[in-house]
Amino acid sequence: MDQARTWDAAKSGAERNEPQRYNPDEIEPRWQARWDAQPDLYAAEPATCGKPKFYCLEMLPYPSGQLHMGHVRNYAIGDALARFMRMRGYNVLHPMGWDAFGLPAENAALKNNTPPREWTLKNIAQMKAQMSRIGYSYDWAGTETTTCLPEYYRWNQWFFLKMVERGLAYRKSSKVNWCPQCATVLANEQVVAGCCWRHEEQIVEQRELEQWFLRITRYADELLDGLNEMPGWPEKVRTMQRNWIGRSEGAEVDFVVAPALGEQAGKVAIKVFTTRIDTIFGATSIQLAPEHVLVKEWAKIDPALSRAVASMIAEQKAARETGDIGNIEKHGVATGRMAINPFTGERLPIWVANYILADYGTGAIMSVPAHDERDFDFASKYGLPEKRVVAGAGEEDAPLPYIGEDAVLVDSGEWTGQSCAAAQEKMALFAQQRGFGKKTTTYRLKDWGVSRQRYWGTPIPMVYCERGHEGVEPGGVVPLPESALPVLLPEQVEITQAGGSPLAWVPEFLHTTCPVCGGPARRETDTMDTFVDSSWYFYRYADAKNPFQPFDPQTANYWFPIDQYIGGVEHAILHLIYSRFWTKVMRDMGMIRNSEPAERLFTQGMVIKDGAKMSKSKGNVVSPDDMIARYGADATRMYALFAAPPDRDLEWQEEGVAGISRFLARVYRLGTKYAETVRKATGRPEAGSETAQRLLRSLHQTIAKITEDFQARWHFNTCIAAIMILVNEITAAEPSLDRGEVSSATLAEMLRTLTLLLAPFAPFLAAELWQQMGGSRQVFAQAWPTADAELAKEHEIEIPVQVNGKLVNVIKLPAQADEAAIKAASLADERVKARLADKTIVKHLVIDKTSGKLVNLVVK
RNA sequence: GCCCGGAUGGUGAAAUCGGCAGACACAGCGGACUUAAAAUCCGCAGGCCCUAACCGGCCGUGGGGGUUCAAGUCCCCCUCCGGGCACCA
Known part of the structure; x- marks a missing residue:
C-alpha cells in the first residue's frame, strides 16, 4: 500500500465532516453492488422501441482468469462508446461472453489436476467479477455466452452438419502443421514464421493426417472482392487479408x-x-x-x-x-x-x-x-x-x-x-x-483445417460406421442427425500430452451406433478448432437464450451488421477472416441478410510498458487489479483512454493514472461542494453576470467539442482534455461562485452537464455526483447534452496578425468585425507598424475560416 | 523485394479543411500552507542568443528539395522504427 492512500484513509476518517474527499474505494463498490443487483440494467430494448439500433461489440476474451491491461483498454473504449450511444438515444446492444474452449484449460488440468470445465468456469467467474468491478455496461443477463457449454457448442455441431450437407465440410488426408507442444494440428493461420502461434520457439512439423476441412476457398473471391467495399475497416486489416488470400x-x-x-x-x-x-x-x-x-x-x-x-x-x-x-x-x-x-x-x-x-x-x-x-x-x-x-x-x-x-x-x-x-x-x-x-x-488461401486432436473443444458430430451400409463402406463416415445433438463432451477424461485425441481413450464416448444402419460405430474423436466458436458468437449474442436454433433470423436481421467492432489487430487474419466466411455461409443458408459481419472495425493499439509489450518474461506486467486498488476503476479506465488516441500503442505510466485520479478528485470536490446548491436550484440558467456568461460559453463549446471528437474522430484523449479544461475554468471561477455572482440555476446547469459529459469515461463518479446533485434516474439513462451554438459564440475574437507569414501580434476585436475593420485594426497595431516601416505592402490577406480568422501582410 | 502504418519538448500527446506548433497531462523547478513531510493550492517551463532584469531576436515537427501569402499538414526524393506478405510461378 502506498503512503498516500494510508494517509488519505486516516484523514478522511478524522475529518468526517468534509464530504469532498474523493475515495473511489468507497464510492465504486457501493455503485457496483447496486448495479450487480440488476443484471438487466443495460439490456437492449426490443426492435419495436422505435430508436435506431447500435450494436457495439468488443472481442470476447479467453478466460485465462486474469484481465490484462489490453482487455481493460479494449473494453474501456467499447464501454465509453456504448454509454455515449445510449445517451445519444440509440437502442444499444452491448454483449459479453467467453471464448472458453482451448488448450490452456488442458494444460492447467495436467498441472493441477483440475478438470478443464471446472478450471474454466472458475476463471470466468473471476474475470466477470473484475469486469463488474471496472463497471463495464454489458447486458449480462441477456447476452452472456460461454462457448464451452453445450447450449452454445451444440450449434457449432449443427453448423458443421449444415456445412457437410452443403459440401463445405469435408475430410481428406493431407500434410498438416503439427505443434509437438500443443500435440495437435494447427491451421495455416496459426503458424507464424514457421513456429507455433502459442509457442513462439516451437518449430512446426509437417505430418500426414486425415483431417476435417472447411471449404473457405469457395468464398475466396468474395472474401477478397468484399474488402474493396468495406470503408469502415482499417486499410491495414484489409491489406493483410488481401495478402493472406493471395489471389x-x-x-x-x-x-x-x-x-x-x-x-x-x-x-x-x-x-x-x-x-x-x-x-x-x-x-x-x-x-x-x-x-x-x-x-x-x-x-x-x-x-x-x-x-x-x-x-x-x-x-x-x-x-x-x-x-x-x-x-x-x-x-x-x-x-x-x-x-x-x-x-x-x-x-x-x-x-x-x-x-x-x-x-x-x-x-x-x-x-x-x-x-x-x-x-x-x-x-x-x-x-x-x-x-x-x-x-x-x-x-x-x-x-x-x-x-x-x-x-x-x-x-x-x-x-x-x-x-x-x-x-x-x-x-x-x-x-x-x-x-x-x-x-x-x-490462391494462397487454403481450406481451413478444423480438426484438433484435443479434448477441450467441440466434438465433431460425425461417426464411422464399422460394418458399413448402402453407400457407405466399412469404416465410412456418417453424419449424425440433428436430433442427436448435442454430442456432449464427456467429463472425467484423463488428459494426456501424447499425440492423438484424449477422447479416443473414453470408451463410452467412442463406441456408439450408426444412425443409419444401427450397427456399431465409432465417434470422431477430434474436436473443432476454437476459432469455430469465435466465428459466429456475436450472432448468438443477439438471441443468446434461444434453445431451438442458433439465433432467431429476424432478431439477427434487426441487429446486424455490427455497427462497431473493437479489438486487437492480432486478429486481423485468423478470427476476422473466419468470421467473414461464416457470415457468408449463413447468408447462403438464408439465416441472415448481411454479407459482412461488421460495418466498422476498430483495432486498438497495444498497451506497452517501458517500450515493450507487457509480458511475464519481461517482468513489465501492470495488473489491472493493482491499479484499481490504488486509484480506482474510473481513474484506471480513464487513463487508458486519455494517455493516447485509441489506435496507437499506449505506454502505461503509473504517474499518469495518479494524475487522472487527482483530476477526478478535483471534480468530486467541486461537485460535492455545490451539490446542495444544485439540488435546490430552480429556474432556468441565465447568463446574468460576466462570469456566468463566460462559463456557459465554455460549457457549450465543450459539449460541441466532445460530441464531435467522440463520434467523428474517436479521440477520447481530446474529449477528456476538453473536460479538464472546463473543470479548470470552473475551478478558477470559484471565488465568483462563492460570491453568488452566478445564479444557482446556471451553476446547476454547469455541474450537471459536466457530470453527463463525464459519464462515458468515469461512470462511477458520474453516478455518484448525479445522485448527490439530485438527478432523476441513473446518469447513464440521461440524454446526452446538446450544444447551444448561440451560447457558445465568442463576442470577442483574437486574430493573429502575420507579416510575411510570421506571427507578429494577436489583436482582439468584436466577433462581428468585418474585413475592413480587421484590416484597419491590423495596420493600427504598434508592433505591426514597426515591422512595416520602410516596406511596401504587396498583399493584405484576411483569412476567414470556421476555425478562426487570421491576417497576413505580405511586404517587400 | 512488395504492401500498410509511424517519427512533433525531458515523457504521453494536441493542432479536425494548408492558417498562432506544443492544447491537456506526466515528470521537473519555484512559491504558499505545515514544526516537518505528504496531500492541496498558486506560478514557471521547446531550444539557442541578447540582457543585471525586462524588452527583444533567431531556430525549431526524422533529413533534403519543391508548391504556397502561409506547410507538422500537400508534392518529389531519402533515413530510421513498427507491422503484414514473400523463391506464390
Whole structure:
C-alpha cells in the first residue's frame, strides 16, 4: 500500500465532516453492488422501441482468469462508446461472453489436476467479477455466452452438419502443421514464421493426417472482392487479408512429356501454372517441385534422381520449418526427360528444382529466364538458354531479365507485336480452344483445417460406421442427425500430452451406433478448432437464450451488421477472416441478410510498458487489479483512454493514472461542494453576470467539442482534455461562485452537464455526483447534452496578425468585425507598424475560416 | 523485394479543411500552507542568443528539395522504427 492512500484513509476518517474527499474505494463498490443487483440494467430494448439500433461489440476474451491491461483498454473504449450511444438515444446492444474452449484449460488440468470445465468456469467467474468491478455496461443477463457449454457448442455441431450437407465440410488426408507442444494440428493461420502461434520457439512439423476441412476457398473471391467495399475497416486489416488470400490470376498449360523408349506417345502431360502465359515462347525448361507425382514416379527407376530429390525435400522441409523458405540457394537436377511446348512444338528439358513448391499452383512451372528473376538465376547457374520474347518500347536491348509488362511480344510467332496484357488473354483462350490449357486462378488461401486432436473443444458430430451400409463402406463416415445433438463432451477424461485425441481413450464416448444402419460405430474423436466458436458468437449474442436454433433470423436481421467492432489487430487474419466466411455461409443458408459481419472495425493499439509489450518474461506486467486498488476503476479506465488516441500503442505510466485520479478528485470536490446548491436550484440558467456568461460559453463549446471528437474522430484523449479544461475554468471561477455572482440555476446547469459529459469515461463518479446533485434516474439513462451554438459564440475574437507569414501580434476585436475593420485594426497595431516601416505592402490577406480568422501582410 | 502504418519538448500527446506548433497531462523547478513531510493550492517551463532584469531576436515537427501569402499538414526524393506478405510461378 502506498503512503498516500494510508494517509488519505486516516484523514478522511478524522475529518468526517468534509464530504469532498474523493475515495473511489468507497464510492465504486457501493455503485457496483447496486448495479450487480440488476443484471438487466443495460439490456437492449426490443426492435419495436422505435430508436435506431447500435450494436457495439468488443472481442470476447479467453478466460485465462486474469484481465490484462489490453482487455481493460479494449473494453474501456467499447464501454465509453456504448454509454455515449445510449445517451445519444440509440437502442444499444452491448454483449459479453467467453471464448472458453482451448488448450490452456488442458494444460492447467495436467498441472493441477483440475478438470478443464471446472478450471474454466472458475476463471470466468473471476474475470466477470473484475469486469463488474471496472463497471463495464454489458447486458449480462441477456447476452452472456460461454462457448464451452453445450447450449452454445451444440450449434457449432449443427453448423458443421449444415456445412457437410452443403459440401463445405469435408475430410481428406493431407500434410498438416503439427505443434509437438500443443500435440495437435494447427491451421495455416496459426503458424507464424514457421513456429507455433502459442509457442513462439516451437518449430512446426509437417505430418500426414486425415483431417476435417472447411471449404473457405469457395468464398475466396468474395472474401477478397468484399474488402474493396468495406470503408469502415482499417486499410491495414484489409491489406493483410488481401495478402493472406493471395489471389493470382493466370493460366494452366499442359506440356506433354516426350515418351521414353517403350512409352506410349502423348500419354502424360505436366500441368504448369503461370501468370505470364505471354512469355511462353521464351520457356527454355520445365521445373517440377521435388514432391511432384511425376518426379516420384521417375525417381523409382532412377536412384541418382531419387537421392537428389530426397535431399531437396529434406531441405525444403527444414527451410519451411525455420521460416527460411525464401532464402534457400536455388539448385536443381535434370531428369533427362523432355516436354513439348504446345505453342512452339519445342522440346524442353524437365528439371526438378528446390525452389518449386508442391502446394502452390500445380507444383510445376515453365521456366522463362528472360522474363523472371528466379528463372534467370537458375538458368544462369546451369547454363540454360535465355530467350527474349517481350520488349518495352525503345527497350529492345534492355538487360535481361526484363520483368515489365507494359510491353509487346517479340519472336512469338503469330502473337508477335501483341501487348502483354492482350496476349495473356488471347493465348489462354487459344490454349483452351485447343484443349491444352485454360485461364485459371490460384490462391494462397487454403481450406481451413478444423480438426484438433484435443479434448477441450467441440466434438465433431460425425461417426464411422464399422460394418458399413448402402453407400457407405466399412469404416465410412456418417453424419449424425440433428436430433442427436448435442454430442456432449464427456467429463472425467484423463488428459494426456501424447499425440492423438484424449477422447479416443473414453470408451463410452467412442463406441456408439450408426444412425443409419444401427450397427456399431465409432465417434470422431477430434474436436473443432476454437476459432469455430469465435466465428459466429456475436450472432448468438443477439438471441443468446434461444434453445431451438442458433439465433432467431429476424432478431439477427434487426441487429446486424455490427455497427462497431473493437479489438486487437492480432486478429486481423485468423478470427476476422473466419468470421467473414461464416457470415457468408449463413447468408447462403438464408439465416441472415448481411454479407459482412461488421460495418466498422476498430483495432486498438497495444498497451506497452517501458517500450515493450507487457509480458511475464519481461517482468513489465501492470495488473489491472493493482491499479484499481490504488486509484480506482474510473481513474484506471480513464487513463487508458486519455494517455493516447485509441489506435496507437499506449505506454502505461503509473504517474499518469495518479494524475487522472487527482483530476477526478478535483471534480468530486467541486461537485460535492455545490451539490446542495444544485439540488435546490430552480429556474432556468441565465447568463446574468460576466462570469456566468463566460462559463456557459465554455460549457457549450465543450459539449460541441466532445460530441464531435467522440463520434467523428474517436479521440477520447481530446474529449477528456476538453473536460479538464472546463473543470479548470470552473475551478478558477470559484471565488465568483462563492460570491453568488452566478445564479444557482446556471451553476446547476454547469455541474450537471459536466457530470453527463463525464459519464462515458468515469461512470462511477458520474453516478455518484448525479445522485448527490439530485438527478432523476441513473446518469447513464440521461440524454446526452446538446450544444447551444448561440451560447457558445465568442463576442470577442483574437486574430493573429502575420507579416510575411510570421506571427507578429494577436489583436482582439468584436466577433462581428468585418474585413475592413480587421484590416484597419491590423495596420493600427504598434508592433505591426514597426515591422512595416520602410516596406511596401504587396498583399493584405484576411483569412476567414470556421476555425478562426487570421491576417497576413505580405511586404517587400 | 512488395504492401500498410509511424517519427512533433525531458515523457504521453494536441493542432479536425494548408492558417498562432506544443492544447491537456506526466515528470521537473519555484512559491504558499505545515514544526516537518505528504496531500492541496498558486506560478514557471521547446531550444539557442541578447540582457543585471525586462524588452527583444533567431531556430525549431526524422533529413533534403519543391508548391504556397502561409506547410507538422500537400508534392518529389531519402533515413530510421513498427507491422503484414514473400523463391506464390
